Amino acid sequence: MMKSLEGKAISLGMIQEIDFSLHQGEVIALMGPNGAGKSTLARLLAGLNEPTSGKLNFLEDGQEIPWTRVRRWQEIGIIGQHPRRQTIGATVGEELGFGLLNLGYGVKKVQEMVRELAYRMGLEGKLNQSPATLSGGERQRLVLGAVLALNPAFLLLDEALSMLDKRAQEACLELLEEKGKHMGQLWITHDPLLAEKADRLWVMKEGKLLTLGRPHTALRDDEFCQEYGIRAPYSPSYSPGYASVREKIGEKYQRVQNLRYPEGFSAAAGSEAESFFLHEDERKDTLEWREAEYGQRLQLTEKIKEGCFLAVLGPSGAGKSTLLESAVGLIYPSQGKFLAFGQEVTRQATQRQKARLLLQEPGEYIIGGTVYDEVFYLQNKKERKAGVQRNIEYLQVFGIPQEKALAYPEYLSGGERQRVALAAALESLPEILLLDEPLLGLDLTGRSMMLELLQELKGRMTILYITHDWSEVRELADEVWLVEKGQITFKRRSKDGAIEIDDQQLKEAGVHC
């Protein structure tokens, strides 16, 4: 028996009159720029939203079955863009077993299955932990496991493998393939390498859906990719041509730089481009950990120099986010010391004002009422009134159009929220910028914007950059740390602007290269 999902002239919000069909046993990759309506489509398929017009049918061997006769939750599993929002259990074990109990299995059996599942998802030993304390990647695997356990006929993955390191991703793909024969899968992704593994490719842009054949052919076509704003697998990691970011932000920071260092070392350096770069021995230590311990999660003794671009790599659950949280002073060492700008950081210290953290899944932490409020939080009423034009332009630099400025952040798409969070972090002119997987969920233009921006900011402030993908920062990094199991196992400084790293070692640690 083969089940299919079929959409006819469906519209909802962004989506306009699209037709498609999805069959059991095939894997479809869905790509497209931010805000194209991909997540909306996934929610629609899962029945979380109803289409405003058009019809979605469920077919068995070509026969239409009315939805009233289908146990929708059992047939269609969805893993959303934000796994934090999808956990319901108080512990990992409960979370994994929740659906199984609803399926009617006995308690003993469920316990057994949960243990097996936890092992497959690499979550063994975490069964009694609260899902809230898991790392981003672990949470993603948890939700994947919980939904896979129900053996749905269709599985919708909305960027659900994005926070995983290479090894965890491979393990998950293996599991998906194993189940894949009886499962129709839809992978929403911005990663062309992942999309290539699918059977068919769908591309979405501004609410329109383009159904294509095998991903290879389309993804090889650079022009096509450019046009639809998707990343091609083998072209350079970012395309230049987002120069406005460099100009705008560069100008802004030039002003700040002049204020911060009024006597200016630019005169000494001569040429303008050189002006921000302090000499190696002139640099002070911005952050320093002295035998600092954060429970089992992280132990380290390190220094970071002013203006350094530090890339932090490591497998999922290694303690990378913990490192950033400690650097911004959200958590305090249980032992040892942590110093910022030469002063020990305590609960009362004020160094936080100089550092800004872009959290993992930043979209989930937006406090402001509107996009505008969120980004220009620190401006008072008068400043806001006077600077409306400038503010709007500032937002546009980050790819947030004017009509979205007054939108409610919680209704933006994942990538749009990521941009808002980034704009908000940079608006406050930090001296230390802490980025936790900042490219997550960004499309082609978003990525190039981000990377251009980093090129420009590099050297003007201390930047800590967490990623699973070494190729993102290969050209940028001054220093690399590899974190594994809460320890720094490997580090390297650049010499004369280049970093020599044995890719093999990174690969072994599960870093994408």
Added chain:
Amino acid sequence: MNAQHLAKTAAMAALLCLAGMIMRWASPALVPFSVLPIFVFLTGLILGPKYGSLAVIVYVFLGLLGLPVFASAPFGGIGYVLKPSFGYLLGDIAAAYVVGKLYNRQSLLSALLAVLGGIIVLYLIGLTYFYLVMHFVLQQSTTMALVISMGFLPFIAGDLIKGGIAAWVGNQLIKRQRSSGL
């Protein structure tokens, strides 16, 4: 009961529990007064009369069962009904209902009036219960003056302020839900 109403009622009931507990688990210096009334009024404003009062009922039920969710000692248990101040919890249920009933989901003014109505009901029930318990359970000689000086005057100003906060916040929230079309 549909899943949405159910989950929203549960969420507000949980917020009430947290509001009751915050005095104990956070340091009192952080929140130097009970924030429960704010949440009771908000519950009424947001959920409407039926589900609003249901959320408060759940809260009171959990407290009476013995879970430590009430704001003042002994924090839970059936014995709580013997406390003179239990009437305010009953009053909270009625208040949430009245607030939800009076609020038209449009203007701040209506929210303020609704909350005012809620406060009146709250004190009517609370003070009556107070009097009855003092008189019949604790068998202390009580006068209206005593009841008012102990159960009304010290709290009314604070409750009016809290009501104002709740009305403003609740109205903001409803306004936004309306304009996002959800």
Added chain:
Amino acid sequence: MLERGLYHPGESTLHQLDPRLKIGSLVILGLLMTTVNWGGLLCLTGGLLIMLGYSPLPIKAFQSVIKAGVVLGLFYTLIMGWHWEEGWFFWKGYWSMAGMLQGLMMSWRILLVFLLTRMFSAFTLPSEQGIGIAFFLAPFYRITPKAADFALLITLTLRFIPLLLEEAALLYKARLAKGNLTGQWIGKIKDLAALLLPLLRIALRRAEELAENLVARGYVSGSYRVLGTKEWESKDSWGVVILALWSIGALIIEFVL
């Protein structure tokens, strides 16, 4: 601050007892503690101390509870010890021994209830609490299907408490990540108040999402059934026996002796 969990993870007997038994004991013991007088209280205290001795909970966990209990106790003793005649003039009064004793008893009760609930929440996950309560509501299902909804509502509420605590902690983190809180007392309160609106928004949105997730994982409204995660074991039966003996003992001491 907000993350401080009440639950104490572990595998002790107290953890493993059936949630139904735990809820039952909480209700019965709580009821006794708030109604009996000196003799009964003594008996209950003895039992509780024995239980405390066997529990793997470190003394530190009780610190705040005991502190709060002592402060409240003092307060009650003073309030109830001061006796004044009718009217507004409460400063025209005298200290009465009987009142003081009453206050003392009240404080004792409070402390006992504190300890009991502290232990209960240290060994029982919110989800288990929900299961326990829902079980006792089960007989009412036959009278009205609303009871099933109410039971579900209770379990959901208990599920939400830690969830919202996490959200609050996250909001606080996000707020900190955007800039320092002002040091002053007034400023602090203002800042916290400014978090109220986002907290509510998030709570309601989480509710929507929770509803979605529940439906997506097979919850059907109205036909809720209790999902026991543990099976009834012999130690649970022994627990019932001990509980019965203990409470009857307390009552005998109170009313017969």
